[in-house]
Amino acid sequence: MDRTVVAYVIYLLVSIALTVWVARTLSRNGRVFLADVLHGNEKLADAVNHLLVVGFYLVNLGFVALYLGDEETLTDTRGIFEALSTKLGVVLLVLGVMHLGNVYVLNRIRRRGVMEREQLPPVPPQGWAAPTAGV
Numbered sequence: 001m002d003r004t005v006v007a008y009v010i011y012l013l014v015s016i017a018l019t020v021w022v023a024r025t026l027s028r029n030g031r032v033f034l035a036d037v038l039h040g041n042e043k044l045a046d047a048v049n050h051l052l053v054v055g056f057y058l059v060n061l062g063f064v065a066l067y068l069g070d071e072e073t074l075t076d077t078r079g080i081f082e083a084l085s086t087k088l089g090v091v092l093l094v095l096g097v098m099h100l101g102n103v104y105v106l107n108r109i110r111r112r113g114v115m116e117r118e119q120l121p122p123v124p125p126q127g128w129a130a131p132t133a134g135v
Contacts, residue, residue: 003074007083014084015064015091019057022095026102027053037110052102063094 034045
């Protein structure tokens with residue numbers, strides 16, 4: 001079997017496994033964060049979480065597929081390791097950047113919601129107090 005094909009197979013297996021693992025981890029742990037961002041609306045948090053996971057899979061697996069091709073032919077085992085380390089390193093960086101982007105956007109949404117909640121008084125005003133003189 002051609003060494004380049006071996007490198008492709010290893011790259012695909014590891015990249016897909018990493019993408020699935022990261023997506024599951026983010027989905028499981030991000031659900032609590034989404035529920036807070038969405039003011040405790042569990043159904044909406046689950047729906048948004050699912051949509052984010054689907055988008056995450058589409059973008060990352062699309063990137064993995066586009067980044068598969070390589071014009072150089074691998075002739076030795078060292079070449080396989082070098083090609084795999086470069087490709088997998090880029091995939092990991094893309095996964096990390098996407099994760100940080102998601103956290104940044106969700107944190108901005110959460111902050112806006114917290115500020116809106118803090119602007120409302122905890123109890124509606126019940127009347128006005130007259131100013132006192134001499135105090």
